[in-house]
Amino acid sequence: MSGRRGVALLAAFAVVATGIGLAVAAPAAAAPGCRVDYEVASQWQGGFTANVAVANVGDRVDGWRLTWEWPSGQQVAQAWNATVTSSGGQAVATDAGYNAVIETNRTVSFGFNGTWTGANTAPRSFSLNGVTCTGSPVTTTTTTTENPVPGDAMAQVAAMQPGWNLGNTLDSTGADETSWGNPRVTEALLDSVRAQGFNSIRIPVTWGQHQAADHTVEAAYLNRVKEVVGWALADGFHVMINIHHDSWQWISAMPSDRTGVLARYNAIWTQLATAFKDAPAKLVFESVNEPQFTGSSGDAQNAQLLHELNSSFRDIVRRSGGNNANRLLVLPTLHTSSEQARLDELAASISGFGDRNIAATVHYYGYWPFSVNVAGGFRFDATAQKDLTDSFDRVHDTFVARGVPVVLGEYGLLGFDRHTGTIEQGEKLKFFELFGHYARAKQITTMLWDNGQHLGRTSFAWSDPELWAQIRSSWTTRSGTASSDMVFSAKANAITAKTITLQPNGTTFTALRHNGVDLVRGTDYTISGDQLTLTAAALTRLSGSRVYGTNAVLTAHFSAGVPWRIDVITHDVPVLSAATGTTGAFSIPTAFRGDRLATMEARYADGTNAGPHDWTSFKEFDRAFAPDYTSGVTTLTPEFFAEVRDNAQVTLTFHYWSGATVTYRVTRSGSSVSGTP
Incomplete structure (x- = not known):
């Protein structure tokens, strides 16, 4: 243990592990200070242009947020x-x-350009990251309790960006934090997460299996949570803890057992509020994860029950004293949904509380057909994009625009619960590029859900470095993308020029490279508007001997962000062979011949849909079917056959990314399955 870590941990444990709030004077903190020059450069009836210059007269600022109030109510x-x-x-x-x-x-x-009516009076004061701009530094002396500034919830939530979830660990519903397959949390893991650039960490905790009959939380388990929280605070994280999977384990029974659930819930927060009341302001409490209620009478009762939980949580924490009097509290919508009705319900609760240190939280896992690759949702198309932007617009307009900060406590794609290959790589990257950009635009703090499938818990390596690069880049800028990350040439035919559509996303295309060397514009490729065309000569050279699969990897570079990868692929139409098996184990021998599977349809002879999700012919990738390129098979799962009628022939249509389609027929007879091309 280094000296730095030792000192930091001693400070953390003084206020966290022991539960004793020792107000030890610390050296003078960083001295923030600013001066703002505000000038109306031009003005006309109802409109004006203003220039703002922010001079930093204090210590270095890394990320800034300037706030002011217009006496005349002008608008940007x-x-x-x-x-x-x-x-x-x-x-x-x-x-x-x-x-x-x-x-x-x-x-x-x-x-900016603004509008005015009646008068265009200049702002009287400005604040930079919560500090009033007076023209000189503001030197402060802090204590280890780091008392939060009342009403500065916006600044604190902004400082929490970006965030990361310690998923499937302390939120496991088994007897130990390793029961869902992840190792015990170590200081080294948290150090690594911090080094990746994350400023906050959400530590989901499930408490129910560690509660006695009188609702007392096991001392050993509470101390373990304190230990992990202490490590995270010592690393400089903003730390958010909550009541997690209890939401569906026992809190969901509140409609039929209101008294029992409320007593148990209140007991947990009473103990947590006491244990952490003198912890630093960087410790944040979230009332409950993804609240849900079984057997309720509908939306009105759901809203009332959630309001009761959030209200009780807030009252318990605030009454406990210490730093809890002003600690940032995070309240969820029902199911952490971003639907407008759910947002309005939470907004009404927050308005009624009159508490300036409250934030709202929702989760976002994408437009569902795209998020799991079902119903033909294998592209991040206009529908999937609109679902994202509409969601963030609603959250911003309901909360952020009215002064209530928002923590998007979990995000990702639901297909990641299986593995990150459920959604095609380029389509996945486009989702995260827009996600990061639009969250920044709407001032929403985001926390990546990671249950071990992204950052290795012991290797500290990212399982998908390309995905990680896109996520990290999206925190600060936009990246150019394209209509596809694949260019296919059929081996059976002569090579011809191929065109893809560039999507600069506000950047400018600068170069196309192979192995770090610029290709020649006009010879190897041409640009016409947003159309990038690879010439036949360049593709012939790059394809070499034209073996099936990726022959070359190109990168399109833009004026900002990460490059866009383009695989140059040789393919032919895949060949599927006859097969026999059972409903528990059936695989179709497949010569993929360089192609990649996008989706699969299933229909009976009469044209009706077969298999799971019978409202659509397109089945769920990985859940109903899955390609295995290494073994050369396409697997149909037991879950698929469980929804297939006995002795009925099913026609499967496989869609590949090259645009090729192949049909195949399977028949189930009891537990036996046969298939033919």
Whole structure:
């Protein structure tokens, strides 16, 4: 243990592990300070242009948020060099990523067009990251309790971006944190997560199996949670803990056992509030994960029960004293849904509390057909994109625009619960590119759900480095993408030029490279508008001997963000062979011949849909079928055959990314299955 870690852990344990709040004076903290020059450059009837210069006269700023209030209620129409929003008389400007750092004695500038009625009075004061700009540094002395600033919830939630979830660990419903397959948490793991650039960590905790009959939480388990929280605080994380899978294990019974559930729930939060009341302000409490109720009478009762839980949680924490009097509390919608009705229910609760240190939370796992690859949702198309932007717009307009910060406590794709290959790589990357950009635009703090499938818990390596690069880049900028990350040439035919559509996303295309060497524009490729065309000559050279599969990997580079990978692939139409097996084990011998499977349809002879999800002919990738390129088979799962009628022939249509389709017929007779091309 290094000296740094030793000192940090001693400080953390002084206020966390022992539960005793020792207010030990610390050295003078970083000295923030700022000066703002606000100028109306031009004005006309109902409109104006303003330039704002923010001078940093204190310590280095890494990520900034400037707030002010207009006496005359002006509104922002458009902005440059910053993201600027306004609601009522309140205005917020956040950095544009490339200008996030303001060194000491340096200035960053931005501008905007605004509207006014009656008067265009200049703001009287500005605050940078919660510190009033007076023109000189504000030197502060802190204590290890780090008392939060009342009403600064927006700044704290902004500082929590980006966040990471310690999933499937302390939230396991077994007897131990390893019961869902992950190893015990170590200091080294948390150090590694912090080194990746994450500023906050959500530590989901399931408590029910560690409660005695009188609802007392096992001392050993509570101490283990304290230990992990202490390590995370010592690393400098903002830390969020909650009541997690208890939501469906026993809290869901609240409609039929309101008294019993409330007593158990209140007992947990009473113990947690006492144990952590003197912990630093960076410790955040979330009332309950994904609340849900079984057997309720409908939306009205669901809303009332959740309000009762959130209200009880808030009252218990606030009454416990210490730093809990002002600690940031995070409240979820029903199911952590971003549907407008659910948002409105939570907004009404928060408004009634009149508590300035509250944040809202929702989760987002994408448009469901795309998120699991079912019903033909194998592309991140306009429908899937609109689902994302509509969701974030609703969250922003309901909460952020009204001064209530939002923590998007979990995000990812539901197909990741199996593995990250359920959704095609390029389509997946486009989802995360837009996700990161739009969350920034809407000032929503995001926390990646990771149950061990992303960052190795002992290797500390990312299982999909390309995905990780895209996620990390999206925190600060946009990346260019394209209509596809694959260019196919059929081996049976002569090579011809191929075109894909570039999607710059606000960036500018700069180069196309192979093995780090620029290809020649006009000879190897052409650009016409957003159309990138690879010439036949270049594809012939890159394809070499034209073995099936990826012959070359190109990268399209843009003025910002990560490059876009393009695989140059030689293929022919896949060949499927006859097979026999059982409903428990059936695989179709498949010569993929360089192609890649996108989706599969299943229909009976009369044209009706067969298999699971019979409302669609397109079955769920990995759940009903799965390709195994190494073994050369396409597997149909027991789950698929469980929904197939006996002695009925099913026609399968396999769709491949090259555009090829192949039909195949299977017949189930009892537990026996036969298949023919």
